[in-house]
Amino acid sequence: MASVEFEAERGKGKDMKTISENRAYGGVQGVYSHTSEACGCDMTFGLFLPEEAETQPVPVIWYLSGLTCTHENAMVKAGAQKWAAEAGVGIVFPDTSPRGAGVADDPAYDVGQGAGFYVNATEAPWAANFRMWDYVTDELPRILFNAFPVEEARQSIMGHSMGGHGALTIGMSFPGRYRSVSAFAPIAHPTACDWGRKPFAAYLGPDESKWAAYDATLLMRKRGFDGPILIDQGAADPYLDTLMPEKLAEAMMARRQNGAFRMQKGYDHSYFFVSTFIEDHIGFHAAALYD
Amino acid sequence: MASVEFEAERGKGKDMKTISENRAYGGVQGVYSHTSEACGCDMTFGLFLPEEAETQPVPVIWYLSGLTCTHENAMVKAGAQKWAAEAGVGIVFPDTSPRGAGVADDPAYDVGQGAGFYVNATEAPWAANFRMWDYVTDELPRILFNAFPVEEARQSIMGHSMGGHGALTIGMSFPGRYRSVSAFAPIAHPTACDWGRKPFAAYLGPDESKWAAYDATLLMRKRGFDGPILIDQGAADPYLDTLMPEKLAEAMMARRQNGAFRMQKGYDHSYFFVSTFIEDHIGFHAAALYD
Numbered sequence: 341m342a343s344v345e346f347e348a349e350r351g352k353g354k355d356m357k358t359i360s361e362n363r364a365y366g367g368v369q370g371v372y373s374h375t376s377e378a379c380g381c382d383m384t385f386g387l388f389l390p391e392e393a394e395t396q397p398v399p400v401i402w403y404l405s406g407l408t409c410t411h412e413n414a415m416v417k418a419g420a421q422k423w424a425a426e427a428g429v430g431i432v433f434p435d436t437s438p439r440g441a442g443v444a445d446d447p448a449y450d451v452g453q454g455a456g457f458y459v460n461a462t463e464a465p466w467a468a469n470f471r472m473w474d475y476v477t478d479e480l481p482r483i484l485f486n487a488f489p490v491e492e493a494r495q496s497i498m499g500h501s502m503g504g505h506g507a508l509t510i511g512m513s514f515p516g517r518y519r520s521v522s523a524f525a526p527i528a529h530p531t532a533c534d535w536g537r538k539p540f541a542a543y544l545g546p547d548e549s550k551w552a553a554y555d556a557t558l559l560m561r562k563r564g565f566d567g568p569i570l571i572d573q574g575a576a577d578p579y580l581d582t583l584m585p586e587k588l589a590e591a592m593m594a595r596r597q598n599g600a601f602r603m604q605k606g607y608d609h610s611y612f613f614v615s616t617f618i619e620d621h622i623g624f625h626a627a628a629l630y631d
Numbered sequence: 632m633a634s635v636e637f638e639a640e641r642g643k644g645k646d647m648k649t650i651s652e653n654r655a656y657g658g659v660q661g662v663y664s665h666t667s668e669a670c671g672c673d674m675t676f677g678l679f680l681p682e683e684a685e686t687q688p689v690p691v692i693w694y695l696s697g698l699t700c701t702h703e704n705a706m707v708k709a710g711a712q713k714w715a716a717e718a719g720v721g722i723v724f725p726d727t728s729p730r731g732a733g734v735a736d737d738p739a740y741d742v743g744q745g746a747g748f749y750v751n752a753t754e755a756p757w758a759a760n761f762r763m764w765d766y767v768t769d770e771l772p773r774i775l776f777n778a779f780p781v782e783e784a785r786q787s788i789m790g791h792s793m794g795g796h797g798a799l800t801i802g803m804s805f806p807g808r809y810r811s812v813s814a815f816a817p818i819a820h821p822t823a824c825d826w827g828r829k830p831f832a833a834y835l836g837p838d839e840s841k842w843a844a845y846d847a848t849l850l851m852r853k854r855g856f857d858g859p860i861l862i863d864q865g866a867a868d869p870y871l872d873t874l875m876p877e878k879l880a881e882a883m884m885a886r887r888q889n890g891a892f893r894m895q896k897g898y899d900h901s902y903f904f905v906s907t908f909i910e911d912h913i914g915f916h917a918a919a920l921y922d
Binding site: 568573575580585586587588589590591592593594596597598599600601602603604605 | 859864866871876877878879880881882883884885887888889890891892893894895896
């Protein structure tokens with residue numbers, strides 16, 4: 341039984357609490373919380389492990405979620421587990437920001453709790469907790485690889501909207517770490533759009549040269565990604581003008597980046613879009629992880 | 632036996648000669664020649680018809696070839712027939728230019744015979760014969776739909792390199808005629824590159840405003856295509872700088888064009904590239920043709 345082994349493994353992590361574990365597609369969908377040093381608060385994440393993880397470590401896909409989401413949205417609405425189970429890969433669903441009474445917030449949906457943008461904030465009042473870059477690329481990986489049967493040598497990363505931005509920027513910033521990157525409707529060029537300029541100014545200050553490290557289009561122009569990339573964008577997405585897919589598509593093809601950019605007729609920005617194409621994305625990552 | 636019925640059907644066409652017919656994948660790969668009014672010379676084309684065409688008309692895919700090719704190259708090297716047979720669709724392979732002793736030519740490979748560029752030339756000495764636009768969009772369709780069991784209501788179009796340019800520009804110029812368009816390594820923005828400026832100047836004269844109707848990127852910016860588009864480009868293609876895939880990719884995504892643009896790592900400009908992904912392309916068209 342998987343949970344017994346997991347329980348023993350989790351002993352290695354400090355301060356980890358099991359919120360829930362549910363059997364799903366022959367594996368286990370778990371939700372765990374832990375004290376985060378990076379974020380200075382308790383953080384919660386979801387982790388799906390397929391049946392294979394009972395006997396051996398499995399590859400893992402990072403799924404970064406979008407604005408207003410928690411660890412839970414994709415976990416319950418994307419329909420990823422079926423395909424992860426078929427492929428024998430795990431999926432981890434981090435939260436999108438620090439949270440809690442002691443954490444700075446803003447009434448707007450695009451700055452503050454639920455809108456971490458996967459950056460390390462340097463400006464008050466955000467710098468104290470909003471270090472989602474460090475959390476997702478350093479702290480949570482250490483916890484994950486210490487406590488669960490997942491393989492550090494076989495990771496891929498994906499995300500939706502703000503999480504697509506996160507997946508692309510993180511993927512390009514750690515050459516050799518991730519085998520593949522994919523995104524649904526990523527915020528593709530945040531230094532040039534509303535879903536970027538406002539939170540970046542808040543978190544990073546007015547010096548735009550500090551924003552460039554968090555812009556997928558700029559990173560693509562500068563260095564690209566050392567593996568395959570898959571992007572899906574809905575053609576009926578109401579946020580297309582701020583997502584700016586054309587800028588990332590141009591940069592990908594100008595760099596001759598291994599990958600595909602797909603414009604899907606009639607689809608919008610919702611999880612109905614994500615769930616329609618999640619099979620393709622999990623299969624894409626599985627091919628890279630088992631290459 | 633298919634060829635008997637084909638023979639009867641061909642009676643409807645004038646001046647048509649059967650060069651060869653070979654059984655292939657349960658259907659027939661034919662090569663036919665006829666007197667072309669558009670080109671003022673004899674023209675040869677290949678036509679694969681699947682087994683289903685023995686009893687009923689089938690959908691048809693136009694395959695436009697690249698520089699230096701005849702009707703034969705894709706027919707013998709692309710490996711399309713297997714997938715067309717599985718999908719129950721025909722494929723027609725037109726030649727790439729007028730030919731013969733009485734037809735103007737140039738020692739260069741990128742102007743003259745084998746380099747028709749799917750335009751109607753207006754300049755001497757080319758205007759007399761180089762009317763490949765009319766040939767592919769008007770004369771050959773009339774011959775085809777008159778003489779063979781293929782459905783005018785279900786057509787798609789694809790091509791390679793110069794033929795990808797042709798497929799895209801023709802597809803966008805006849806809304807409602809083609810269900811889908813695909814291209815391998817298309818000359819994506821010919822008014823801005825060597826594989827375009829030189830032949831366009833020769834065929835169309837110095838007024839660049841007349842070139843715009845034959846530029847896929849400009850047409851995409853202006854109107855787009857009313858169906859799905861699939862583009863494959865090899866990342867190791869030695870002609871990338873003149874193919875300019877990034878311009879078409881940007882234009883597609885800026886228009887929110889239904890479709891996918893794929894950059895395939897390690898592949899070059901040859902038929903080894905085409906044959907690797909031809910299954911995807913035929914399947915893509917078949918899905919649109921049987922929608």
